[in-house]
Amino acid sequence: MKPFLGIPLFLLLLSSCRPDAPADLLSEVDPFIGTGGHGHTFPGATAPFGMVQLSPDTRLTGWDGCSGYHYTDPMVYGFSHTHLSGTGIPDYADVLLMPTTGEARIHNGADGQPGYRSAFSKERETAEPGYYSTFLEDYDIQVELTASERVGHHRYRFAEGGQVNVILDLEHRDETPRAFLRRVGDDELEGYRISRAWAQEQHLYFVARFSKPIAGLRLFRDGAEVDGATSLEDERIKAALRFELDSEAELQVKVGISAVSMEGARRNLDADPPGWAFDSIRRATQDKWRIMLSKVELTGGTKAERRTFYTALYHTFLAPNLFTDVDGQYRGTDLKVHRAEGYEQYTVFSLWDTYRATHPLYTILQEERTVDFIRSMLAHYRDGGQLPMWELAGNYTGCMIGYHAVPVIADAYLKGIYG
Incomplete structure (x- = not known):
């Protein structure tokens, strides 16, 4: 007999995962719920429990900027690859990319001076599980985002071909004691940033691959251009990339990330389908979301009530986040590299x-994922000496009283879930 839960508005029937889940379940989710007020959620693209959360950044500071986005903001700074949902302290927003046209500016414009940020159209902003799109009004660029588990995929459609820019900002939001960027071949950058915010030492490595050759690269240290440089290591690094587009006027970018190494980020990137398959990545990720959402069937309720419920279910499946690379390596709570054997x-x-x-x-x-969650908690104890107390990117933040991993482990064990 399948278990069921009853609540006043709905009869909830918990059912098995089904690949043939109704396609319209995605339309029951509104990722903008929680992005205003004090909700602290983000609207961007991510896979269920994915490593990448590719989302717009509209707010740099303040409590209501914890997720990097607030629905009331009129300007967007760019699109970064990691975000937190529903937290009370800000962090993440790693590896910000921003497409622009005209003069390439590396200042973000937060102080009101000319910068790379742009007004963006609320009327042309859309979000679904696994997909986000908006229109940059200052540059006439349509931006689309999707993500696999470990890779963020961007598609930029410009008003016309010719010279365009992409700004890469490694000093975005967090303090960055160390960062690195290097050009690799005609169409690729690799790098890392070690940042300090809520997590006192977060390691984020990346490889960014572009669908067109990089026609020009300018690197900046603390706002000053380093003439002729193709690699740079420092605290405050930005880059301005130039591309020459044909009449198709489209540029795609895919960014693999890792907490382990640039090599790990490259392996994660290469594990995705080769070539430029934005639409197929979107379909695959959205199919995963359909399966996840189909785990709960609803009868009754208004359209608004159903949307509230399924959006809450969607938010429930955003975190915890995958932390192993495709080869099983991860960064432990001792901040050293380990390998997860037989689990994620x-x-x-x-x-x-x-x-x-x-x-x-x-x-x-x-x-099944609960087993991985508990094995992750036990690895936190093995690597760092205690069970997680608001663990973030391999860091103990110490941001809670009590030892709440214990009831989670005990509850699973008493239900017969063993690892």
């Missing part, structure tokens, strides 16, 4: 928020 390591354990209801729900809807 996860990060972002907001346990004082999630031990009461979210993790017990995972034991019903995500039994």
